Amino acid sequence: MAAATRVFIPSDTTARSLGADAVATAVAAEAKRRGANVRVVRNGSRGLYWLEPLVEVLVGDVRHAYGPVTAKDVAALLDAGFLTGGMHALALGPTESIDYLKKQTRLTFARVGVVDPLSLDDYRAHGGYRGLANALNLTGEQIVATVTDSGLRGRGGAAFPTGIKWKTVLATAAEQKYVVCNADEGDSGTFADRMIMESDPFVLVEGMTIAGVAVGATKGFVYVRAEYPQAIKTMRAAIESASAAGFLGTSILGSGRAFELEVREAAGAYICGEETSLLESLEGKRGMVRYRPPLPAIKGLFGKPTIINNVLSLASVPVILDKGADFYKSFGVGRSRGTITVQLAGNVKRGGLIELAFGLRLSEILYDFGGGSATGRPIRAVQAGGPLGAYVHPSQFDTPFDYEQFAAVGAMVGHGGLVVFDDTVDMGEQARFAMEFCAIESCGKCTPCRIGSVRGVEVIDRIRGGENETANLALLRDLCDTMVTGSLCALGGMAPFPVISVLNHFPEDLKARAGKPKAA
Amino acid sequence: MSREESPHDAEIRLLAQARAAEAGALLPILHAIQDRLGFVPDTAVPIVAEVLNLSRAEVHGVVSFYHFFRTKLPGKQTLYVCRAEACQSMGSRALESYARKKLGVDFHETTADGRFSLEPVYCLGNCACSPAVMVDETVYGCVTPQRLDEILA
Numbered sequence: 040m041a042a043a044t045r046v047f048i049p050s051d052t053t054a055r056s057l058g059a060d061a062v063a064t065a066v067a068a069e070a071k072r073r074g075a076n077v078r079v080v081r082n083g084s085r086g087l088y089w090l091e092p093l094v095e096v097l098v099g100d101v102r103h104a105y106g107p108v109t110a111k112d113v114a115a116l117l118d119a120g121f122l123t124g125g126m127h128a129l130a131l132g133p134t135e136s137i138d139y140l141k142k143q144t145r146l147t148f149a150r151v152g153v154v155d156p157l158s159l160d161d162y163r164a165h166g167g168y169r170g171l172a173n174a175l176n177l178t179g180e181q182i183v184a185t186v187t188d189s190g191l192r193g194r195g196g197a198a199f200p201t202g203i204k205w206k207t208v209l210a211t212a213a214e215q216k217y218v219v220c221n222a223d224e225g226d227s228g229t230f231a232d233r234m235i236m237e238s239d240p241f242v243l244v245e246g247m248t249i250a251g252v253a254v255g256a257t258k259g260f261v262y263v264r265a266e267y268p269q270a271i272k273t274m275r276a277a278i279e280s281a282s283a284a285g286f287l288g289t290s291i292l293g294s295g296r297a298f299e300l301e302v303r304e305a306a307g308a309y310i311c312g313e314e315t316s317l318l319e320s321l322e323g324k325r326g327m328v329r330y331r332p333p334l335p336a337i338k339g340l341f342g343k344p345t346i347i348n349n350v351l352s353l354a355s356v357p358v359i360l361d362k363g364a365d366f367y368k369s370f371g372v373g374r375s376r377g378t379i380t381v382q383l384a385g386n387v388k389r390g391g392l393i394e395l396a397f398g399l400r401l402s403e404i405l406y407d408f409g410g411g412s413a414t415g416r417p418i419r420a421v422q423a424g425g426p427l428g429a430y431v432h433p434s435q436f437d438t439p440f441d442y443e444q445f446a447a448v449g450a451m452v453g454h455g456g457l458v459v460f461d462d463t464v465d466m467g468e469q470a471r472f473a474m475e476f477c478a479i480e481s482c483g484k485c486t487p488c489r490i491g492s493v494r495g496v497e498v499i500d501r502i503r504g505g506e507n508e509t510a511n512l513a514l515l516r517d518l519c520d521t522m523v524t525g526s527l528c529a530l531g532g533m534a535p536f537p538v539i540s541v542l543n544h545f546p547e548d549l550k551a552r553a554g555k556p557k558a559a
Numbered sequence: 560m561s562r563e564e565s566p567h568d569a570e571i572r573l574l575a576q577a578r579a580a581e582a583g584a585l586l587p588i589l590h591a592i593q594d595r596l597g598f599v600p601d602t603a604v605p606i607v608a609e610v611l612n613l614s615r616a617e618v619h620g621v622v623s624f625y626h627f628f629r630t631k632l633p634g635k636q637t638l639y640v641c642r643a644e645a646c647q648s649m650g651s652r653a654l655e656s657y658a659r660k661k662l663g664v665d666f667h668e669t670t671a672d673g674r675f676s677l678e679p680v681y682c683l684g685n686c687a688c689s690p691a692v693m694v695d696e697t698v699y700g701c702v703t704p705q706r707l708d709e710i711l712a
Contacts (some may be wrong), residue, residue: 053687228682230685231685306628322582326625327619390686476643
């Protein structure tokens with residue numbers, strides 16, 4: 040009997056949010072009814088989200104894509120012979136030839152959407168655990184030097200050189216050290232961390248293990264937001280099978296070095312994405328931001344030296360240890376080395392995950408990849424880098440996507456999220472929301488953030504209500520300045536950035552709304 | 560000071576004791592209680608405090624800090640509507656008002672028949688297929704008012 044035809048149907052949250060489970064059930068049932076020998080594999084998502092649920096069929100060595108597929112399409116697809124790559128209105132050709140994917144440089148996301156997320160064999164067959172194997176033959180200093188030389192900078196938003204953090208932890212003597220993964224991906228417009236955890240969880244396990252080996256930490260925590268139930272389940276399952284196979288435990292692969300991992304579920308506080316607040320939360324406390332110094336690298340979790348990195352930073356480590364610092368560094372521009380995972384979201388025709396070497400222009404991402412707005416209307420603004428990032432005006436769309444050049448126009452790359460708005464957006468309302476969100480999520484420790492954000496909402500309401508417009512606009516700028524310079528952490532310190540960008544680039548939207556003061 | 564036993568006391572104590580030895584055990588314990596009961600009742604605070612040797616104020620402070628923990632029994636199902644920017648760009652403000660009107664409740668409230676609680680959420684990581692809602696742990700993307708009707712039917 041011939042081998043079963045493999046049909047790949049994503050189990051990723053977004054694919055499932057559009058009906059992938061029903062498609063998987065329909066494919067299995069319809070194939071059975073027809074006596075077709077089919078094996079359904081639940082892979083992760085390729086990140087071509089406008090095509091989800093994206094179904095792939097392996098024909099020979101080539102995966103052919105069909106999408107977006109609904110359960111109702113399944114019978115017609117089988118009629119059209121999709122099990123042998125047959126033509127159908129939903130046929131997209133070989134997956135790897137789809138332009139959106141072909142133009143990408145997938146290093147961190149090399150396996151995402153390709154493999155069965157929880158198959159350790161699949162992971163290893165696609166290059167997994169080669170980085171750890173190399174790391175186990177190196178000294179801590181050599182591993183840290185490799186990460187430093189690669190030019191990797193923190194992908195969570197702050198872009199601090201990863202190797203420098205590691206070096207500090209390595210150099211700090213302590214009987215216990217920790218590795219903490221910040222998987223509290225709370226920024227709107229971002230989903231790359233979730234994709235890694237749901238679609239290639241072992242790469243994060245491996246990255247954290249390498250970090251532990253490098254600095255002599257024996258325990259790691261993955262702090263995952265409660266809004267990501269599937270990521271939590273997938274990470275827990277991956278850790279369990281990695282432990283069972285000897286990739287985690289008291290002697291990793293017989294090396295005599297110990298590393299254990301545990302998933303901790305967050306509880307819906309945005310501020311816990313800030314690293315010191317996250318550490319407080321892991322310790323079982325309110326997520327209140329800590330004063331720095333001391334740095335977490337010196338006094339972190341439970342007062343011990345702690346590596347705390349974002350999911351994408353840690354997930355980039357295995358490829359660096361596998362292929363070397365020079366390989367990774369050969370991508371990118373200036374001081375932005377390697378790849379950035381752009382997450383294109385909001386009002387955009389082709390939203391999804393785009394991993395690229397740094398340096399592509401924002402306009403190329405928005406129009407060549409994204410195809411413009413979903414509604415077909417002109418794009419009026421793009422919020423880059425999450426809710427604390429500026430709204431980028433169309434006159435700035437030619438800016439190359441890298442840390443320094445974005446900073447030069449008052450914007451930030453952050454975690455790589457881009458949220459697109461068409462020309463129906465009311466930017467005054469967006470400015471108000473930035474302050475409102477800060478008020479809801481402020482930890483309350485410092486006054487500029489706790490009080491300033493509440494006052495910010497009130498002042499914006501007054502401006503929009505036509506009350507002392509000139510004086511209140513000046514007051515709003517002054518308030519933003521106080522928050523930026525006086526806040527303890529990035530929440531209060533950056534929440535004014537979207538507001539300032541609206542003041543600078545979309546002032547007409549802050550004007551009084553003709554006779555209609557905005558209700559709260 | 561003695562106080563009346565509430566029906567969940569023994570269960571809460573067991574859940575707390577089961578994880579008390581872990582480092583930073585408070586959040587995992589509160590999650591375990593909420594997973595089991597659907598909420599963290601006020602009566603849990605002194606029990607957890609005693610098991611972990613913390614003050615009641617410390618435990619109460621943690622329960623009240625985190626949006627995810629709730630102190631009242633929620634409806635049979637919880638509808639979370641995303642209010643963050645990516646969803647806003649695709650009409651979530653209108654969807655939000657529709658959900659409120661349809662259920663006849665505001666955020667943080669439960670329908671009179673006890674079927675649904677309505678909660679805001681700030682990003683479900685489904686931003687390329689906005690707007691998004693979540694019912695308990697199931698996420699739905701590209702949600703229109705019509706689709707919300709089907710989801711809640």
